[in-house]
Amino acid sequence: MSAIYRAVIKAADPAVPQALRPFWQHPAGPKTIFFWAPAFKWGLVIAGIGDLQRPAEKLSLSQSGSLAATGLIWSRYSLVIVPKNYSLFAVNVFVAATQCYQFYRAIAYAQSQKVVEKI
Known part of the structure; x- marks a missing residue:
């Protein structure tokens, strides 16, 4: 299951807008x-x-x-x-x-x- 999760995160990573990057990269963020x-x-x-x-x-x-x-x-x-x-x-x-x-x-x-x- 974690392989699927990592694949989804890797695919979504480039699509995250610059304004949401701090939230996305936060240690308690969606990743x-x-x-x-x-x-x-x-x-x-x-x-x-x-x-x-x-x-x-x-x-x-x-x-x-x-x-x-x-x-x-x-x-x-x-x-x-x-x-x-x-x-x-x-x-x-x-x-x-x-x-x-x-x-x-x-x-x-x-x-x-x-x-x-x-x-």
Whole structure:
């Protein structure tokens, strides 16, 4: 698979306009995994936003908690590594934010159920 990827990059290289060269050649640019991993991780953000319509009783505390923790940990890591990867930072902040909100919704629902059971 990497041979195909290298061939595609080699074919696209001459077609990149001069104005986009700094972005193209950047250590975290589209020629590296440092670009593509965060790009595909936006799918987790989109899924989290889609889950905002899901009823709170259907949310998983463990899933939301682990995704929120992952988002927070990788947000920090993305600013420590060389090269600094701001696209990785942005996607992980959004993953953490959406999942922290989902975690809050699930806990609030669980607490409301305890109140209802006492009545």
